[in-house]
Amino acid sequence: MHIAVLGAGSWGTTLANVFARKGESTSLWVREPKLAATIRTQHQNPVYLPDIALSPEIQAHPDLETVLKSAELIVVAVPCQFLRGVLNEARPLLPKKPFVICASKGIELETLKPMSEVVAEALHELHPTYAMLSGPSFAREVARELPTAVSLGCADTKRGKMAQAALSTEAFRVYTNSDVRGVELGGAIKNIIAIAAGISDGLGFGSDARAALITRGLAEMSRLGQAMGGRAQTFMGLSGMGDLVLTCTGDLSRNRQVGLKLAHGLSLMDILSDMRMVAEGVKTTEAVFRLGQRLNVELPITEQVYRILYEEKNPSEGVSELMGRELKDE
Ligand SMILES: NC(=O)c1ccc[n+]([C@@H]2O[C@H](COP(=O)([O-])OP(=O)(O)OC[C@H]3O[C@@H](n4cnc5c(N)ncnc54)[C@H](O)[C@@H]3O)[C@@H](O)[C@H]2O)c1
Numbered sequence: 001m002h003i004a005v006l007g008a009g010s011w012g013t014t015l016a017n018v019f020a021r022k023g024e025s026t027s028l029w030v031r032e033p034k035l036a037a038t039i040r041t042q043h044q045n046p047v048y049l050p051d052i053a054l055s056p057e058i059q060a061h062p063d064l065e066t067v068l069k070s071a072e073l074i075v076v077a078v079p080c081q082f083l084r085g086v087l088n089e090a091r092p093l094l095p096k097k098p099f100v101i102c103a104s105k106g107i108e109l110e111t112l113k114p115m116s117e118v119v120a121e122a123l124h125e126l127h128p129t130y131a132m133l134s135g136p137s138f139a140r141e142v143a144r145e146l147p148t149a150v151s152l153g154c155a156d157t158k159r160g161k162m163a164q165a166a167l168s169t170e171a172f173r174v175y176t177n178s179d180v181r182g183v184e185l186g187g188a189i190k191n192i193i194a195i196a197a198g199i200s201d202g203l204g205f206g207s208d209a210r211a212a213l214i215t216r217g218l219a220e221m222s223r224l225g226q227a228m229g230g231r232a233q234t235f236m237g238l239s240g241m242g243d244l245v246l247t248c249t250g251d252l253s254r255n256r257q258v259g260l261k262l263a264h265g266l267s268l269m270d271i272l273s274d275m276r277m278v279a280e281g282v283k284t285t286e287a288v289f290r291l292g293q294r295l296n297v298e299l300p301i302t303e304q305v306y307r308i309l310y311e312e313k314n315p316s317e318g319v320s321e322l323m324g325r326e327l328k329d330e
């Protein structure tokens, strides 16, 4: 099968490497022409995935047309806020009824739409089938071929099974789930809770506080997720609880790192200007905060993270406000 991967950040590069090592014909769209040349000639991505030897079989290129030529499966792994723009560029180069797997995790801030809606809208003339790849998966661990299990949300069972078989390897186990909305929302919302967990840990609030944030964060994810059409059970799976636990506890998480730095007194602007990589939770916090208001869903952790990120609220105050809320049933 010929797979085209769009986006050569840490995740797109890693996925392309998994597919190429498995023996699939794999092309990779690299936005930065110099980086494309480095991947092609040195089989390394020193910018986003340093110290990982990549398969020499990856056909890296900065030209979308070259990368998409005769692709049977298109995997998109660009930061969420760029997804629509990249798909708009790709649209005239795609066949009718393309199969698109989106591996981005977040909400489009301008429209408050989840990624599957962005894919469906951007490509609607082509009648695409789409699937969402999500779940606990740090690029660096997947790239080292450490055991990883993820979810593929796809409403088309037949194509979902085909993609599951194409993407799975001995170290990368793909589960299917027909609840596309639930799968994608878990991956988007966990990033906000990871920022909160980073803040709590950075303030030295200990393991009890982190466990409470993860558990109440799961309740928050499930509440909004169901209000947006996801199934409760999906939030208990890999793309929900699994990814939440990973990003709230694993120091490889960029979102958790943002929280840790905020707790140490750095401003959001300084943190972001020092980061080359994306921390999707920053923009998704604003999007989810607004969705909570629009849908009238209570999201206390998201609200505090929003105020810390965008209203310069003191992080310790945010945590005390969470603790001081009206007492409730669980
Ligand atoms: N890194 C991971 O471990 C991981 C795992 C699972 C899912 N994801 C998701 O994958 C998506 C991509 O993240 P990443 O970690 O690969 O990114 P990254 O932070 O490693 O790299 C940033 C990427 O953004 C691209 N970029 C910058 N400006 C752009 C523009 N104007 N238009 C298009 N692209 C632009 C860069 O070329 C680069 O590919 C995110 O939604 C992320 O949540 C990441």
Ligand SMILES: O=P(O)(O)OC[C@H](O)CO
Pocket: 105, 135, 136, 137, 138, 139, 191, 194, 243, 246, 247, 252, 253, 254, 255, 256, 278, 279, 280
């Ligand atoms: O580094 P993060 O916080 O973007 O997390 C990466 C992946 O989403 C983990 O599953």
